[in-house]
Amino acid sequence: MLLMALALPAGNCPAGVSAVGGLSRRHTAEPGGRYDGVILVRNRGDTEREVVVYQTDFRRNHEGRRTYSEPGRLARSNAGWVTLSPERFIIPPGSSEQVYYTVSVPEDENLRGTYWSMVMVEPIDTPDPETVGAEETKVSVGIRVTGRTGIHMITNIGETGERDIRIMDRTLVQDDEGRVFLQMDIENTGERHISARIWTELYNDEGMNVGRFGAERTRMGLLPGNSSRQRINLTHVPPGSYQALVIIDDDSEEVFGAQLSFNLQEAEGTEAGGD
Numbered sequence: 001m002l003l004m005a006l007a008l009p010a011g012n013c014p015a016g017v018s019a020v021g022g023l024s025r026r027h028t029a030e031p032g033g034r035y036d037g038v039i040l041v042r043n044r045g046d047t048e049r050e051v052v053v054y055q056t057d058f059r060r061n062h063e064g065r066r067t068y069s070e071p072g073r074l075a076r077s078n079a080g081w082v083t084l085s086p087e088r089f090i091i092p093p094g095s096s097e098q099v100y101y102t103v104s105v106p107e108d109e110n111l112r113g114t115y116w117s118m119v120m121v122e123p124i125d126t127p128d129p130e131t132v133g134a135e136e137t138k139v140s141v142g143i144r145v146t147g148r149t150g151i152h153m154i155t156n157i158g159e160t161g162e163r164d165i166r167i168m169d170r171t172l173v174q175d176d177e178g179r180v181f182l183q184m185d186i187e188n189t190g191e192r193h194i195s196a197r198i199w200t201e202l203y204n205d206e207g208m209n210v211g212r213f214g215a216e217r218t219r220m221g222l223l224p225g226n227s228s229r230q231r232i233n234l235t236h237v238p239p240g241s242y243q244a245l246v247i248i249d250d251d252s253e254e255v256f257g258a259q260l261s262f263n264l265q266e267a268e269g270t271e272a273g274g275d
Contacts, residue, residue, distance in 0.1 A: 017123040024152035032107035039099040043091035058118040062185040062229040078115035113161025113191030122148035161192030187227040196250040239265040
């Protein structure tokens, strides 16, 4: 029998089994340190479910690509530091189960910045075979659709690790509704996770400030080596030439900025220049 398993993207599954609370567990620890925590898993369905809990490495880029790989493959993976219990269990309908985790940081003075992995919470469904044709020579196909919740396990090593970002690309884009955005692809080139607010101060060709405009997302969380696409809505800014000061602030001593120039009359597909 051929079995086809369709794994949905990691995220909360409201109608079934999912982890309760935020999708990240962020802690600060020193080399040789240890910390513990709990992930609450809830079955919102009306049938008993079997669940497995396992680890993967994870990274994402500005094009929306999410890569899940074998735990421990990435240079900054902390998968080998994490212990989970239980790793397999059954939840009655309308009930919850606690998964305990322990993170033991190696005693390595060379550890710097942020390390992470993912804990995946995934229900196991019994396949429901469907026979194609009546003859024994025909292939039976069972389809199993699963949803899973991915939880970031993030470890910051004290206050160590450089913070740095790079704006990979910046351009003005126009969507199907005619809205105009300043779009930026931002990469974390540092050693530490950042959680930043992004906005731009806009100046016209006479040097006058015409307003402050925030990014669509309130905050950008970005792990080292990962990248994100951010957009600032400029739809209601009058046509003309502008200078923009882009600010990326993660509430630390480091504040990142970039100066851009563009002409809104040539918005669609036009690159925004700058440093």
